[in-house]
Amino acid sequence: MYNAIEINDIFQKKAIDDEWSFKESKPSERGKWTHSYHRYPAKFIPQIVEKLLDEYIDPNVTKASVNDPFFGCGTTIVSAISRGYEANGTDINRIAYLITRVKATPIEPSYLKKKVMDFLARINSQNTLLEQLDDIEPYIPEKHLERIDYWFEEKTKFQLGKILNVILNEKDEVIRDFFKVAFSHCLKNCSIWLMDSTKPTRDLKKKIPNPYDVLKRHLKKMVKGNNAFYNIISDKVKTNHSKLLNIKLSDARKQPAKNNSVDITITSSPYVTSYEYADLHQLSTIWLDLAESLSDYRKEFIGTAAKKYEDAKLGSEIAKEIVKELELNDKKLSRNVEAFYKDMQEVFEENYRILKPGGRCCYVIGNTRLKKVDILNAEVFAESLQNTGFVFDRLIKREIHSKLLPQLRDEKTGRFASNENADTIAYPVEYIVVGKKE
Numbered sequence: 001m002y003n004a005i006e007i008n009d010i011f012q013k014k015a016i017d018d019e020w021s022f023k024e025s026k027p028s029e030r031g032k033w034t035h036s037y038h039r040y041p042a043k044f045i046p047q048i049v050e051k052l053l054d055e056y057i058d059p060n061v062t063k064a065s066v067n068d069p070f071f072g073c074g075t076t077i078v079s080a081i082s083r084g085y086e087a088n089g090t091d092i093n094r095i096a097y098l099i100t101r102v103k104a105t106p107i108e109p110s111y112l113k114k115k116v117m118d119f120l121a122r123i124n125s126q127n128t129l130l131e132q133l134d135d136i137e138p139y140i141p142e143k144h145l146e147r148i149d150y151w152f153e154e155k156t157k158f159q160l161g162k163i164l165n166v167i168l169n170e171k172d173e174v175i176r177d178f179f180k181v182a183f184s185h186c187l188k189n190c191s192i193w194l195m196d197s198t199k200p201t202r203d204l205k206k207k208i209p210n211p212y213d214v215l216k217r218h219l220k221k222m223v224k225g226n227n228a229f230y231n232i233i234s235d236k237v238k239t240n241h242s243k244l245l246n247i248k249l250s251d252a253r254k255q256p257a258k259n260n261s262v263d264i265t266i267t268s269s270p271y272v273t274s275y276e277y278a279d280l281h282q283l284s285t286i287w288l289d290l291a292e293s294l295s296d297y298r299k300e301f302i303g304t305a306a307k308k309y310e311d312a313k314l315g316s317e318i319a320k321e322i323v324k325e326l327e328l329n330d331k332k333l334s335r336n337v338e339a340f341y342k343d344m345q346e347v348f349e350e351n352y353r354i355l356k357p358g359g360r361c362c363y364v365i366g367n368t369r370l371k372k373v374d375i376l377n378a379e380v381f382a383e384s385l386q387n388t389g390f391v392f393d394r395l396i397k398r399e400i401h402s403k404l405l406p407q408l409r410d411e412k413t414g415r416f417a418s419n420e421n422a423d424t425i426a427y428p429v430e431y432i433v434v435g436k437k438e
């Protein structure tokens with residue numbers, strides 16, 4: 001067991017593991033199969049999951065159980081299903097649950113093709129403009145009308161409402177959910193949400209495309225992805241699919257898996273205060289009517305700025321130090337960071353409960369800087385995993401090459417810097433912290 005000083009030392013000395021950076025992987029490989037169904041902030045690439053599965057699951061075993069307590073848009077879950085493993089896990093985000101269910105469920109290609117053609121014909125019968133289709137009543141969720149009007153032009157609102165009505169009337173649930181994911185993905189393009197921003201920012205000059213065209217293009221891509229996924233899935237997996245896919249809309253501290261039943265957990269946790277998922281997915285939440293109130297919904301998330309505890313009792317010395325330093329600069333933020341580390345401590349306990357002895361728990365996580373304080377998430381996770389009973393088994397350090405531009409680094413401090421102060425080009429890095437249950 002390493003103490004806080006030793007852990008900091010291991011991280012300081014750690015060199016980049018080039019083979020984990022996947023420099024050469026093309027966007028088409030990162031978005032293969034169903035992986036590009038829906039944009040998702042802070043998703044990781046399937047190559048990381050696949051390499052961890054290659055290294056930790058014996059290729060000769062046919063049965064394995066893979067877990068992700070924060071499955072997001074389902075990268076781990078889809079990779080596990082593609083290999084015929086049982087895939088279980090949780091996410092508190094209702095749109096994540098929908099996306100992952102759809103991405104992990106291959107559909108027979110000719111059936112899907114027909115369903116998509118019928119659907120497109122229905123919303124564009126005789127090439128009539130959507131707003132002129134009088135027989136379709138627009139479905140616009142009344143209670144979210146104010147937010148919808150904030151984000152959508154009047155004309156687009158009615159067009160989307162008509163499309164949604166047709167989707168909701170689809171009888172086959174699997175197909176209905178498939179269309180919902182396509183619809184949800186297209187909402188950003190069809191709204192005045194600034195395209196380059198993940199954060200809710202309006203672009204009042206944005207030229208809004210026709211929702212039919214956007215949806216048609218995206219459905220074509222999804223159909224192609226489904227067919228590729230369907231073709232690599234074995235028949236045995238297709239027939240046992242409902243037994244293999246065991247995901248829940250739930251808090252990460254309540255896993256569906258039984259004690260000592262999981263071979264490996266592969267996950268990336270939320271980041272403290274950087275992504276408010278409840279806000280980032282609000283277009284989908286309001287249109288698909290996924291939450292009564294955004295402010296209550298926000299509180300369910302780990303890492304949110306809406307949370308603090310009176311008596312957090314952190315186990316990690318590194319975490320305590322970060323909270324103490326931050327308190328001097330921003331008291332409220334220090335409470336949020338403390339709440340994040342406390343919640344994560346409880347997630348690690350749940351990870352430990354479900355893993356088999358000998359099983360691994362792999363956290364993909366990056367560090368950050370808030371109010372001039374280094375927020376050493378990865379170091380805290382390594383220490384907290386140990387406090388929960390895990391052995392800190394391995395550390396992987398990778399460069400994130402999917403980012404469009406490398407950042408600039410200040411030579412002296414090693415930190416990312418603004419362009420004029422920087423002298424070294426560097427890619428952002430992240431860690432994979434691996435705990436082993438002995």
Ligand SMILES: C[S@@+](CC[C@H](N)C(=O)[O-])C[C@H]1O[C@@H](n2cnc3c(N)ncnc32)[C@H](O)[C@@H]1O
Nearest residue numbers: 043044070072073075091092093251252301302
């Ligand atoms: C970094 S993302 C995971 C991305 C995922 N690895 C992927 O490839 O899509 C973190 C996820 O944690 C989820 N989350 C936040 N609080 C949670 C909680 N209390 N329980 C379960 N999931 C939660 C968020 O909804 C988000 O999907």
